Amino acid sequence: MTHRRTQTEALHAYLYLSPSALIFLAFTLLPAFYVLYIGLFNWNFLNTSMSKFIGFSNYAALLKSHDFWHSLIATFYFVLGSVPTGIFAALFIALLLMRPFRGLGLVRLMFFAPYVTPVVSTSIVWLWLFNPQFGLFNEILHFLQLPQIGWVQSARWAMPSVILYTLWHTMGFNIIIFMAGLTTIPSELGEAARIDGASAWQEFWHVTWPLLAPTTLFVTVINTIGALQAFTQFFTLTNGGPAGSTTTASFLLFQQAFVFYHTGYAAALAVFIFIIIAALTLVQMRVSRSEAY
Amino acid sequence: MNAASRTRAAKVVQYALLTLGALMIVFPILYALGLSLMSGGEAAAYPPHIIPQHFQLKNFVSAVSEAPLGRFMLNSFIVSVIVTLAQLVTASLAAYAFAFMEFPFKKIIFLVFLSTMMIPGESTLIPNYLTIRSWHWINTYQGLTVPFMATAFGTFLLRQFFLTLPHDLFDAARIDGCGRLRFLWSIALPMARPALGTLGVYAFINTWNQYLWPLLITNSTSMRTVQIGIGMLQFQDATTWNVVMAGVVIILLPSLLTLVLGQKQLVKGLTSGAVKG
Numbered sequence: 001m002t003h004r005r006t007q008t009e010a011l012h013a014y015l016y017l018s019p020s021a022l023i024f025l026a027f028t029l030l031p032a033f034y035v036l037y038i039g040l041f042n043w044n045f046l047n048t049s050m051s052k053f054i055g056f057s058n059y060a061a062l063l064k065s066h067d068f069w070h071s072l073i074a075t076f077y078f079v080l081g082s083v084p085t086g087i088f089a090a091l092f093i094a095l096l097l098m099r100p101f102r103g104l105g106l107v108r109l110m111f112f113a114p115y116v117t118p119v120v121s122t123s124i125v126w127l128w129l130f131n132p133q134f135g136l137f138n139e140i141l142h143f144l145q146l147p148q149i150g151w152v153q154s155a156r157w158a159m160p161s162v163i164l165y166t167l168w169h170t171m172g173f174n175i176i177i178f179m180a181g182l183t184t185i186p187s188e189l190g191e192a193a194r195i196d197g198a199s200a201w202q203e204f205w206h207v208t209w210p211l212l213a214p215t216t217l218f219v220t221v222i223n224t225i226g227a228l229q230a231f232t233q234f235f236t237l238t239n240g241g242p243a244g245s246t247t248t249a250s251f252l253l254f255q256q257a258f259v260f261y262h263t264g265y266a267a268a269l270a271v272f273i274f275i276i277i278a279a280l281t282l283v284q285m286r287v288s289r290s291e292a293y
Numbered sequence: 294m295n296a297a298s299r300t301r302a303a304k305v306v307q308y309a310l311l312t313l314g315a316l317m318i319v320f321p322i323l324y325a326l327g328l329s330l331m332s333g334g335e336a337a338a339y340p341p342h343i344i345p346q347h348f349q350l351k352n353f354v355s356a357v358s359e360a361p362l363g364r365f366m367l368n369s370f371i372v373s374v375i376v377t378l379a380q381l382v383t384a385s386l387a388a389y390a391f392a393f394m395e396f397p398f399k400k401i402i403f404l405v406f407l408s409t410m411m412i413p414g415e416s417t418l419i420p421n422y423l424t425i426r427s428w429h430w431i432n433t434y435q436g437l438t439v440p441f442m443a444t445a446f447g448t449f450l451l452r453q454f455f456l457t458l459p460h461d462l463f464d465a466a467r468i469d470g471c472g473r474l475r476f477l478w479s480i481a482l483p484m485a486r487p488a489l490g491t492l493g494v495y496a497f498i499n500t501w502n503q504y505l506w507p508l509l510i511t512n513s514t515s516m517r518t519v520q521i522g523i524g525m526l527q528f529q530d531a532t533t534w535n536v537v538m539a540g541v542v543i544i545l546l547p548s549l550l551t552l553v554l555g556q557k558q559l560v561k562g563l564t565s566g567a568v569k570g
Contacts, residue, residue, distance in 0.1 A: 096310060113319055133531070134338075180564040253415055267419050
């Protein structure tokens with residue numbers, strides 16, 4: 001009797017899990033293996049049956065290709081340019097927002113707004129701001145009597161331009177996470193420090209910063225993963241150029257797979273990106289396990 | 294300087310920094326709105342104008358007639374609603390099984406669900422494209438929606454919520470002869486409304502904002518979503534940017550509206566710790 005009941009319960013449980021399980025299997029888990037398989041072939045994009053098994057040649061070609069290393073450098077440039085700056089700016093604003101004041105709700109909404117906007121539409125707005133001829137940014141430089149620059153159209157300034165846009169777009173997310181982290185710090189600790197005569201800076205450095213470490217790590221990892229996966233702003237603002245200066249690994253993947261139809265080669269690149277991101281996610285899960293799961 | 298005036302000074306600095314920062318942050322959005330109301334000549338004026346001299350509403354008409362934005366909006370809306378509803382259903386069912394039921398391999402299956410969050414979209418892009426193509430799902434709503442109908446993040450969010458419900462409730466309902474699905478539908482889900490709201494808003498915005506996937510698997514005008522469709526407006530000529538901005542404003546509105554209406558749910562979703570980037 002009990003045996004049968006546990007059996008029907010298990011049957012029902014599997015039934016309830018099956019819709020999610022089928023989707024994950026078809027579009028996440030099996031593809032993760034399928035991409036490994038594709039990477040071993042000189043894959044024919046138009047006619048799959050013409051694909052030829054070539055072992056690890058795609059990986060070898062990747063490691064030997066100038067474009068691959070160049071894209072890794074561009075990726076690191078993007079990550080290092082956007083993540084630390086974004087985190088410190090967001091932390092600073094979050095600290096300012098933690099002291100209650102009139103209009104807090106509105107100000108928080110304003111800071112948060114860019115994050116929910118579709119990247120493609122707001123990067124079109126920024127494309128106009130960046131326009132070397134008509135754009136507002138060059139007008140501001142002109143006003144400040146600084147030399148005008150080519151922004152997204154110059155190989156030197158294209159990446160900083162994309163970084164600037166990305167900082168703007170992700171700021172709200174980071175602020176929200178930092179504010180959530182800051183509310184978990186008991187206010188008595190800060191008060192005690194102040195009674196002992198600590199300055200605002202000392203209070204931040206010795207109380208807030210150490211206690212905020214898990215949040216900071218979480219934000220760092222999430223932002224790094226986000227930066228590694230960034231695609232749309234590159235597609236709209238620079239299309240990987242000029243002269244490949246903004247072709248990151250993710251952009252190269254798209255280009256190789258869907259512009260040049262080097263499917264097998266792109267699959268090998270996908271495996272590299274997968275390994276890097278999976279490792280980072282694992283770190284993040286380790287850290288946030290106590291809070292989230 | 295005494296303590297009172299020092300706090301007062303700090304308050305003034307705080308206000309000034311925040312106001313300045315917030316204005317800088319929303320400026321591009323307001324600027325797009327300003328440009329969308331300018332004439333072509335004014336939009337391309339140098340030095341740039343920020344506030345339009347004459348409001349010209351016909352840019353919106355031009356944007357809608359230049360590219361079938363109405364159709365694109367409808368497609369995006371259909372896709373976002375289908376994905377959101379599907380995620381709510383699949384996540385509720387799976388979360389219910391994880392929270393209330395016992396079955397063999399529960400722990401392993403849970404870990405497998407968890408592991409799907411580690412697999413980035415980049416690495417499954419090529420295989421999924423090939424799959425969808427071989428199923429002849431290019432340019433279909435199935436192709437746009439089915440791959441996103443399950444969510445590990447949402448499943449864990451709801452599971453966490455279900456675990457906070459007293460287990461006695463479940464036992465009592467079972468003894469009264471209440472079936473599992475009925476319990477889920479009439480007791481567990483109504484109580485989980487805040488978590489469902491969070492997941493719903495989050496899923497809707499994410500799907501609405503999607504770019505790369507719809508770009509790859511649609512190529513007919515009738516199936517494109519609005520994010521892809523905006524690219525059909527004329528960018529080349531500086532004097533058509535007012536029309537482009539009108540298009541941008543049109544497709545920004547649903548996102549901003551969802552933000553204003555669902556800010557609380559969104560913030561809750563983002564801060565629940567396990568957001569897939």
